[in-house]
Amino acid sequence: MKILMVTSEIGTIAKTGGLADMVAALTRTLAANGHDVRVVMPRYRFIRRETMVRHEAPLGVPMGTSERWCAVYETELGAIPRATVYTIEHDALYDRDGVYGTRSVPFFEDNALRFALLSRAAFQVCRALHWIPDVIHCHDWPTALVPVYARTLENRTEFDSTATFFTIHNLGYQGRFSAADAVEFGIPAPELEKAGVVVSTGLNFLRGAIKSADCVTTVSEGYAAEITTPEFGFGLDSEIRARGDGVRGIVNGIDYDEWNPSTDPYITPRFDSDSLERKAEAKRSLQTEFNLPVDSATAVVGIVSRLAEQKGFTALCGPTGALNRIADEIPVQIVILGTGEEWIERDLEQLSAARANVSVTIGFDERLAHIIEAGADFFLMPSEYEPCGLNQMYSLRYGTIPIVAPNGGLKDTVKQVDPATTTGTGFFIAPLDSDGIFDTVRRAVELRSVSPDAIDTIRLAGMAERFTWQRSMENYIAAYETTVARVRAAGRDGISP
Template identity: 35%
Template structure:
């Protein structure tokens, strides 16, 4: 049974800004069921510290700079059946805002210190500072944990540990880039600042640290694993990824159906399932009332739950919004982000108050109600490493309308004639990232809606899809075991 330390900056349900938290929250239990012995390491953000119980001090963590203090604590968090390590550093983590930025959305100037220390703490655990448990594999998630791989490589060179590392890319576009003159704060040996290290075009890259130093690399869908090896989606790191292709694995994220199932969801107006979808109509009417839309069962309701960024393809939605409105559709948007996109969706809601509703921020309960009440979930992303939104849509019978890219391509089957005939269609897929291609997919959605017998059949197929964590966890455990035997 391989001892594995999962390192992440977020953890659902305690701290979430996006899909990383959902993965970090669901994967440990799946790994345990697949035969690993996982534990977690997370920063001591206020929500984490407030929830920690049975805590005990493990060891201090020496800071690479002069001021401040930090220590590793071990304890329990609600919902997790294994011990959790918390990096307690109040001067770094006890702040308002989200994990990365202040309440105004401005990134903290010392983020390089905050997440370098997270990597350093992972290395200390790999070196055995907790005499009761020592990981054989450290699994670092996204750029925030990328320096764990670099620090453990340095520890191995000093013969302080023989732990191996796995690094998972959740989104290559967010790389953790910092000025080179911050290198002395990272606690790494000077030779690590090199092209064969953390240097990236004259800057520091935490993402590159993970990619270069990890013993195995994973990303969150098979298609994305191929796409990031191309100049178009490699974000300047495609050469390194092609060089390391022999240790790069595309493993599709899963869904925690204990959280994301309409058959057992307490946040929605009525429960329902693939065998009896009658409750979905009640959920739709309740969502329409909650959002101030016309309570019209015959109007197809489109939902968006997303960060409002260009990457998510939302300019396509705005460009074709009149098409959706003129065809009799309704739209609910939940999210925040780019000020221009926020303003344009707000203006659309003002112009069409009975057909367009906009809600800001991250409201977990409303997100569930949008999936339950929507007929279609829009995920027209320019690129999408995996995407969980479309998987939640499938579970709740909100047919995904997606761009054929990354995990969206791996999980949604278009309503083509042959797939309708075969009973495999689950949504609407467009190939080219253009407004015209998106419009054609939108028209296919309205055409299917006009044939409710076909719609019901596709919805039933969608809801029968299963993207649980079992298969992914088994693949991770196979990687851990192979590394721990080296």
């Protein structure tokens, strides 16, 4: 198949979070299986032109009553054939240090126009290449106008047989803007309203994609079910329920070559399920790296996370938060790596400064993340909601037992431990509050103390789990084929005033 990925970030080219990893991994896997996959994204300031090939002809992108001229730079996604990345250069909008904003300006005020241009440019790049894809697959609110353009300005064009495919990675981020921002989109106001973008408070990009895309997916079956409810729907649950074909959940995979304890270049020593005893040495390496007392008897609880309320830090932090109680009342060491909201960073730094059994590193470091996954006994993820999550799958791979909230992708990928039968791969937190987190960590640590053999059985069960991108890709291909066949048989309804 010919597949166009439209994204705000991908892999090592531009990354702020898990979206970049997912798009890169899916693109690589599709290409490795013989599909012609191409990617369109902005060329931000930090993406070096020297490593790319510039197209000779400039790219004209109609926006409103004018045309914006862009340059196109081409590169490859690693060494993978059939995975070409086209970056759109438009200095007025993209020549900045951040993807969506900076630390001092978290969200650029012209993001509506920045990503509307990207969405419109995707079609223009295809025209310039004389390459019309079978599927345009776009991701999250920054590319949510792609299916809207397909039903409006690109209706009855050469893209009529191209299926638009939209993946929700996090419904909490919707791309909400002022109605005045729509002036430069070029879409007549009645059509924009019928497409679902216009709401009472202004514009909602994500709502437009949910109502306009030919197929909508999200990144786990559990999350697909949750977002149909008011609790997890962020005000869009009725729109999701209204889709006749629903929203399909396809669990992300992980890269088992990169996350492989037997070959991991970041950890000492390396190990696998046949040499699980060496994980104890990896734990000593972790304790040394993070300046914790080297003590094999003490359980290590690891956290690698974006430091945000969504990730459960409201229940973890503060004087009555779970972390204070865990550090003071349970014989554990706590290792935390992450960056995010300033109040959480301050709280964690204070926690670490006051206790010898807590180590906090503000920032992100790939090597340290691997060391934590390899050396910790348990990995804590008390997310308020988690569309998919990757760290619980990394933890399973490394024999580190996840302690997770029973929601979204966490519930889809972790099996609840039954101490009586020693089955399962992790512990579910219940209730999902400060007391529930504390009690679940306490139970896990107690089981390790009284029954180390049971813990090893649980570790091995987790290490045997497989969540491959090959399996995820096959599910995406099945969805692509079904959607393309439907669009070509029935056509796509355009939106006219």
